[in-house]
Amino acid sequence: MPGITCGGQLYQCKEQESVLDCLTAHDVEIPSSCRSGICQTCLMRATKGKVPASAQSGLKNTLVAQNYFLACSCYPNVDLEVTLPAQGTIKFSAVVVELNPLSTEVVCLKLSLDKDLEYKAGQFINLFKDKNTSRPYSLASVPEIDEHLQLHVRKLPDGLVSQWVHGELKVGDVVEISAAAGDCFYVPDISNNNLLLMATGTGLAPLYGIIRDALLQGHKGGIKLYHGSNTAESIYFKEELVSLSNQHKNFIYKPCVSGNNVPKGFSAGRVNEVALNENQDLAGWSVFLCGHPEMVANAKRDSYLAGASMNNIYADPFVISARANT
Ligand SMILES: Cc1cc2nc3c(=O)[nH]c(=O)nc-3n(C[C@H](O)[C@H](O)[C@H](O)COP(=O)(O)OP(=O)(O)OC[C@H]3O[C@@H](n4cnc5c(N)ncnc54)[C@H](O)[C@@H]3O)c2cc1C
Ligand code: FES
Structure with missing residues (x-):
């Protein structure tokens, strides 16, 4: 049973217990949110001992080099001495x-x-x-x-x-x-690719940024955005996106409604189903997926099956923990 030393106290980490679970079980306050290695809220630093590589997945090289790790994804196999990042550093x-x-x-x-x-x-x-x-x-x-x-x-x-x-x-x-984190963003290397972007709800936020960034950087391929919700009233930024598509010939915007009442101007169906139905060959495309975790998982699988390479699928599932710690 590896020992975790934090704030001068030693805690025994049980089998299959993460550093986060071990410390919070002993009332040590560690900020956390998704508890699945995505949000990086539970960032900690190992001052002694080596954390498994899986606990550093998605962290910037500079953080890895300083032995930062994600406490929720860290299942230690050696004794560790750990600390929260110094106040103010990030x-x-x-x-x-x-x-x-x-x-x-x-x-x-x-x-x-x-x-x-x-x-x-x-x-x-x-x-x-x-x-x-x-x-x-x-x-x-x-x-x-x-x-x-x-x-x-x-x-x-x-x-x-x-x-x-x-x-x-x-x-x-x-x-x-x-500080900002995550790898769901536009890179100039894909400027000739067609882009397929799918979002539910506020999954539109990152995609709205990514699309404007791509257009600013002179993206040459096509850009297709599918934004979905249960009701037409929940589809926001419609006017802004219609206006953006009028200004850029290579940008197409499709709002989708999965509920029963589908007004004119909206496509009927779940966003991933509409998008994949209308774009069946994704070989050479870059795909961006944000929002509901189930939609992101289904769209990722179906985009891959439609020919998109895994390296060209960028995804941010908005994992909402069942009331994580705080
Ligand atoms: C990478 C990433 C990006 C994200 N981007 C966005 C974004 O751009 N916009 C956005 O709106 N969200 C985004 N999210 C989701 C966001 O981080 C939060 O999870 C979300 O806002 C809910 O946080 P909260 O504190 O309001 O709810 P929480 O307090 O975390 O509660 C979550 C849910 O659990 C329910 N709940 C409350 N109490 C309990 C209980 N005792 N037991 C079980 N369930 C309970 C609540 O009703 C609520 O529905 C993102 C998530 C990730 C991982
Ligand atoms: S990455 Fe650990 S709580 Fe989100």
């Missing part, structure tokens, strides 16, 4: 400059930063409600176009952070965010 202060409804369930939160945050459109940051409570939100803004960071936050019933954003946060408030 956090940024930001001022709320705008908070506007995009639909009945989604607000657009714009943040102004006190110092430069390096990011690419489509990556995510962690937004902190307090010291130990944070959630990942994707960046809809493009650094070269937008003055402020832009997040689209959907209100969840009893959701700790989303309810706070919708109900309590106001213009002028100062919040903390983490």
